[in-house]
Amino acid sequence: MSEQKEQNSIPTSKVERSAKFVKTGFKIGGNYIKHYSKKLFNPDLDKSELNEDNASDIYESLSELKGSALKVAQMLSMDRNLLPQAYTDKFSQSQYNAPPLSGPLIVQTFRKYFGKSPDKIYDKFNLKSSNAASIGQVHQAELNGQKLAVKIQYPGVGDSISSDLKLVKPFAFRLLGISGKDLDVYMNEVEERLLEETDYELEVRRSVEFSNACSGLDNIIFPTYYPELSSKRIITMSWIDGKHLKEFLATNPSQDLRNQIGQALWDFYNFQQHELRAVHADPHPGNFMITPEGKLGVIDFGCIKEMPEDFYYPFFSLTSTDLLGNREETIKAFRELEMILPNDTESQIEFYYTMYKQMISLFAKPYMSNTFDFGKTAFFDELYGFGEQVAKMPEFKQARGVKHFIYVNRTNFGLYNILHELKAEVKTDTYKPHLVAV
Template identity: 55%
Template sequence: MKIQTSVPTSKVARASQFMKAGVKVGGNYIKHYSKKLMDPSLSKDELHKDNAADIYDALSELKGSALKMAQMLSMDRGLLPVAYSDKFTMAQYSAPPLSGPLVVKTFKTYFGKSPSQLFDKFDIDAVNAASIGQVHVAWKDGKKLAVKVQYPGVADAVTSDLRIAKPLAVRLLNLNERDIDRYMGEVESKLLEETDYDLELKRSIEISEACAHIPGLVFPKYYSELSSKRILTMDWLDGLHLKEFMRMNPSQAVRDQIGQALWDFYDFQIHTLRQVHADPHPGNFLMRANGTMGVIDFGCVKVIPDFYYDNYFRLVNPDTLEDAELTEEIFNNLEFLTPDDSLKDRQFFSDLFKEMTLMLAEPFAVDEFDFGDDRYFKKVYAFAEGLANVQELKNSKVARGSQDGLYVNRTYYGLYAMLNELKAKIVTTKPEWLRSKKLVA
């Protein structure tokens, strides 16, 4: 495995990495269109694969918010060509790790001691490296521990990284600049929170204790005396990430059990705690053959404002869309519709968001839902792809949807995607007021 001996920390050095990726991508386009002159039927598959590799290589050296963006994009199957999402998935738990001397330097900065002075044994080689930090195995007083060490300079570079990354996302990934600007503040605040391990320690303890009663979930114990603003120590949890777990060919019963625990975990956080583990990618869950699952990494937590919660979940109730007046009120509150919309635009976007809501809320409209039904997901992905060609959206002068929806929607998207990969059939528990009257009847 490639070992990284340094991380670019200055604005100039980090900007140079983005420029290097841009130059490589430009060369890939020249190569592609040169080949296309010889073979007009040539697809863009090879181009996407080359671009994905070059962009990922650049972002993985930068670590932090740049690599986190790749991780987030990898979860959006309908947003990017498959080559991008497949490559960017590596950002979830297999980025190039930092070298030993950099790890030791981080410990001395925050504890004044080396890892070997703090622990009975510390493995200097990381077992897992992701976007914000990497994980090492350690032992103390007979306990096996997981020690997360943040990459140097990550916290200081968040704001400048996002500024530099914006034009790259617009040009190379064909994202809408207005949408990026609208949600940049929300993304920036969450990324800054993720670099604050003191905050993560507090949230990890609070949420894991609050959710400890949910069957099938296992949470580590956290150690404040061995943690700091850039280092976080917890019990080591055994288990497999989702793809590895599925290769073990678990039974339907075990997959359903883990899927139910996942659903119940998010149901309780959202509707009872009103704050949620908003990073539901496979790198944060460890699955076991006995149907239990370890939950780690509470760095990204979305606190859901009451106003947004009330409107969003009223809309999720299938009965709401049958009340045209109430639906329009909620669409206005959630900023799907704007005061400047013409009557024609209001009708168009109302119909569009009704269709979208009905589709994404299907699991809530029944008591049991089979997330292994690929027909449902093909329908969702086809709808998402179709949105990219809707001229009214392309030409809209405003980005639609509350910024609070960014992480709430991403949470459900990640949850649905994991349940689909598990092929789990689950009971869709929900607050009683969220149940359709048709279900009650």
């Protein structure tokens, strides 16, 4: 991990956190004044410098606040269609490289939940974190000769989710160009998942359940969890040695090894979606390690998305069958998924039917063959090119689709992006949807 200045405190009260947002807003306002002043003398000036300045100021502020505010930035960074490149580049740092907390704050957290400092619990405990992200950071420890990873949640994160989302909502909606009233149902979904993600006792239970359920998959390993050394804000698990994706790719791995890791990822996600109907919904590279033996280590189960039947059946019928060839049945599925709304006119129905059909046809290409080469850029150029086209259309400034799309789309596009970085060719017919007629 690169050297970063440690934080000695995190604003935890609503007043402190609100003041931080206001201060950042003034900085952004100053950036706009500077940009348009320059534009008076250079009418051809683009917004690249403005975007970089704003992205840096916003990320600096969110990094100090941590928690759900920084988590939203992380989520936005995972889809390159949503934000200008400067924001995506800066916000992606939150995936596994946020500024860490200082040692005294770590000791304070242990005393609050265990009544003693970490050196009284473990044989060895490194106060310097090995990985710091949006909600917590990881420290290396040792007990009875066993190497451990100890994840510690930042103070105040779980108590500030609702107020943070209210503060970050105008900023997020402005970047996305969508009115706030249309996204309340989605913000409620994000809040529910974040509340779950800050409950480390729930995460330990889910981690054990999912790692047991997925234990039969090839080339995947999971940590061993220690509930007796965990609490509502601390998780202790066995340490998995390995490299994150960028570090792994820097070793110039063979194509066979890339394919092996890619296949493990594909099977891991599709097994969950189609066999468990619940999925690890945070597929950013910081949540995975690639071991020296060429296995995929899954080190975080904080965000789990369950898929109810009234979403699962119409969605995967569209992506995994020839249903799109039947206009009437496709429109029926679009209505069930709230992609076409009850009050839409005939012309709106035709427009959204045409656009969504094209969008899903692109997304579903990997599912429509027995193997798929994610290393080919043509698929992603077409997919994201279409996304950029749609993002500029006023018809898509109204939020559409049931709330489940937020995390299911995030999951699948995140998976696609990692497979693309791996340049992996995978067998895509290993786990098929279990469908009934829509």
